[in-house]
Amino acid sequence: xxxxxxxxxxxxxxxxxxxxxxxxxxxxxxxxxxxxxxxxxxxxxxxxxxxxxxxxxxxxxxxxxxxxxxxxxxxxxxxxxxxxxxxxxxxxxxxxxxxxxxxxxxxxxxxxxxxxxxxxxxxxxxxxxxxxxxxxxxxxxxxxxxxxxxxxxxxxxxxxxxxxxxxxxxxxxxxxxxxxxxxxxxxxxxxxxxxxxxxxxxxxxxxxxxxxxxxxxxxxxxxxxxxxxxxxxxxxxxxxxxxxxxxxxxxxxxxxxxxxxxxxxxxxxxxxxxxxxxxxxxxxxxxxxxxxxxxxxxxxxxxxxxxxxxxxxxxxxxxxxxxxxxxxxxxxxxxxxxxxxxxxxxxxxxxxxxxxxxxxxxxxxxxxxxxxxxxxxxxxxxxxxxxxxxxxxxxxxxxxxxxxxxxxxxxxxxxxxxxxxxxxxxxxxxxxxxxxxxxxxxxxxxxxxxxxxxxx
Amino acid sequence: xxxxxxxxxxxxxxxxxxxxxxxxxxxxxxxxxxxxxxxxxxxxxxxxxxxxxxxxxxxxxxxxxxxxxxxxxxxxxxxxxxxxxxxxxxxxxxxxxxxxxxxxxxxxxxxxxxxxxxxx
Numbered sequence: 223x224x225x226x227x228x229x230x231x232x233x234x235x236x237x238x239x240x241x242x243x244x245x246x247x248x249x250x251x252x253x254x255x256x257x258x259x260x261x262x263x264x265x266x267x268x269x270x271x272x273x274x275x276x277x278x279x280x281x282x283x284x285x286x287x288x289x290x291x292x293x294x295x296x297x298x299x300x301x302x303x304x305x306x307x308x309x310x311x312x313x314x315x316x317x318x319x320x321x322x323x324x325x326x327x328x329x330x331x332x333x334x335x336x337x338x339x340x341x342x343x344x345x346x347x348x349x350x351x352x353x354x355x356x357x358x359x360x361x362x363x364x365x366x367x368x369x370x371x372x373x374x375x376x377x378x379x380x381x382x383x384x385x386x387x388x389x390x391x392x393x394x395x396x397x398x399x400x401x402x403x404x405x406x407x408x409x410x411x412x413x414x415x416x417x418x419x420x421x422x423x424x425x426x427x428x429x430x431x432x433x434x435x436x437x438x439x440x441x442x443x444x445x446x447x448x449x450x451x452x453x454x455x456x457x458x459x460x461x462x463x464x465x466x467x468x469x470x471x472x473x474x475x476x477x478x479x480x481x482x483x484x485x486x487x488x489x490x491x492x493x494x495x496x497x498x499x500x501x502x503x504x505x506x507x508x509x510x511x512x513x514x515x516x517x518x519x520x521x522x523x524x525x526x527x528x529x530x531x532x533x534x535x536x537x538x539x540x541x542x543x544x545x546x547x548x549x550x551x552x553x554x555x556x557x558x559x560x561x562x563x564x565x566x567x568x569x570x571x572x573x574x575x576x577x578x579x580x581x582x583x584x585x586x587x588x589x590x591x592x593x594x595x596x597x598x599x600x601x602x603x604x605x606x607x608x609x610x611x612x613x614x615x616x617x618x619x620x621x622x623x624x625x626x627x628x629x630x631x632x633x634x635x636x637x638x639x640x641x642x643x644x645x646x647x648x649x650x651x652x653x654x655x656x657x658x659x660x661x662x663x664x665x666x667x668x669x670x671x672x673x674x675x676x677x678x
Numbered sequence: 679x680x681x682x683x684x685x686x687x688x689x690x691x692x693x694x695x696x697x698x699x700x701x702x703x704x705x706x707x708x709x710x711x712x713x714x715x716x717x718x719x720x721x722x723x724x725x726x727x728x729x730x731x732x733x734x735x736x737x738x739x740x741x742x743x744x745x746x747x748x749x750x751x752x753x754x755x756x757x758x759x760x761x762x763x764x765x766x767x768x769x770x771x772x773x774x775x776x777x778x779x780x781x782x783x784x785x786x787x788x789x790x791x792x793x794x795x796x797x798x
Contacts, residue, residue: 262762356700441692441694442694444689444779484692487746488693491748493697509745513745547765655763656759656760656763
């Protein structure tokens with residue numbers, strides 16, 4: 223019986239590709255599905271492209287492929303990556319340049335048409351309001367501040383590129399799981415309206431798209447996380463898929479991490495909103511019928527995906543400039559570490575008020591006490607902390623205020639409460655980005671999709 | 679009837695959270711079927727709203743998934759507008775699951791996977 227093995231590549235821009243080597247060397251994979259784009263990575267790439275029109279793609283794809291391609295080519299492994307970001311052709315150019323210098327051969331495909339930043343007015347004219355999906359707000363409010371706007375494409379162009387012989391498929395924004403669904407639909411010749419099979423492919427893609435989170439990383443638990451073996455050599459997950467969409471979920475032998483019912487279901491529900499209607503461009507998945515059978519030894523059987531017809535609309539996520547963040551920190555040792563942080567926060571507020579700075583919002587956190595747990599921090603030992611760090615952040619429209627804010631803090635070391643540490647420079651202003659999710663009729667985007675293959 | 683005790687969720691369940699625009703998106707998982715029944719009964723939208731009163735400015739959504747012994751929980755308006763405009767250290771909401779594991783519920787004291795307190 224034919225099976226197809228797909229391994230996880232990266233889970234975000236900046237993730238490690240070291241574990242991918244094990245999947246290729248001894249995981250028996252035929253494809254690596256590599257996700258370089260989180261919801262807001264495109265904002266980073268847009269800034270890159272403003273500085274250099276040849277940029278705008280996830281640069282880590284170049285060293286990753288440079289390191290892994292000889293091994294991959296030797297094992298017949300293909301790559302599907304959304305590292306194209308805002309400029310898939312630029313990514314292809316950079317990779318092709320390196321490959322030529324090395325004397326390597328490959329067919330590299332690009333999928334474009336996802337970016338609609340230049341088409342906002344055209345789409346509005348075509349009757350798409352592009353209102354905010356959650357609030358219903360008018361897009362006019364952010365139109366002039368938009369840095370990027372990209373539709374999530376589905377897996378069909380990826381499958382088409384593979385059918386035409388591509389070894390490496392570079393896309394811009396596609397549904398993360400499409401990086402896995404594309405190869406599966408291509409290999410098995412699944413019909414695009416075979417909703418249950420497409421849903422199965424989506425499920426597996428979703429389980430693979432966050433790299434180590436599908437194999438024991440970030441296993442959210444008390445105590446149990448410490449039983450995950452060998453984090454330092456954690457293997458990325460692999461799905462061995464059958465024609466009917468059922469799969470064995472596992473990881474390469476002799477790697478760290480853990481694939482089990484517990485670790486996998488954490489990833490299944492990760493960032494999906496309604497689990498009975500998980501929307502993707504290719505299908506709507508109901509996770510309520512999935513069946514997991516943990517065989518032990520890092521092997522879990524997955525079956526039973528149910529799909530409903532794909533939606534008539536595609537999701538667009540746009541990002542827009544939304545002011546600046548100023549940040550200041552200072553740490554204090556016992557005694558009264560928390561109280562000294564509190565006093566410092568009060569002093570800083572006074573200084574800001576006296577300067578008349580326009581601040582829209584101030585966020586005060588006590589690192590070592592509540593910076594991650596918020597109001598659910600347990601106050602029992604608050605006044606006996608060994609040490610505590612004050613972290614204050616502000617939201618402002620004025621970049622100069624955000625820059626100046628951090629500079630208020632070092633002064634406290636000599637003129638504030640005693641036993642301060644962490645006076646190591648000042649953090650400059652950070653640009654804040656708002657996110658604008660919206661919907662668009664799919665045909666308006668799909669008519670602009672284009673796929674090209676370059677042989678080198 | 680076994681005696682009921684108050685227990686924080688971390689002693690009987692595990693959880694992961696992340697972000698989607700301005701939503702904190704959490705999965706809560708029972709280690710066994712018996713505990714799952716307790717979670718379904720005790721972890722209600724109302725209690726979640728109270729536990730996350732300081733965080734969630736919008737509605738709390740909740741879906742039970744019997745097939746994987748899990749509750750899917752979504753806190754709307756919980757991330758200061760979204761990860762890239764949030765002023766918080768945990769801008770991605772990855773520790774929201776840890777906050778959830780601190781929530782206390784009533785549970786039978788003989789649940790199979792209940793973590794027992796270490797005796798002093």
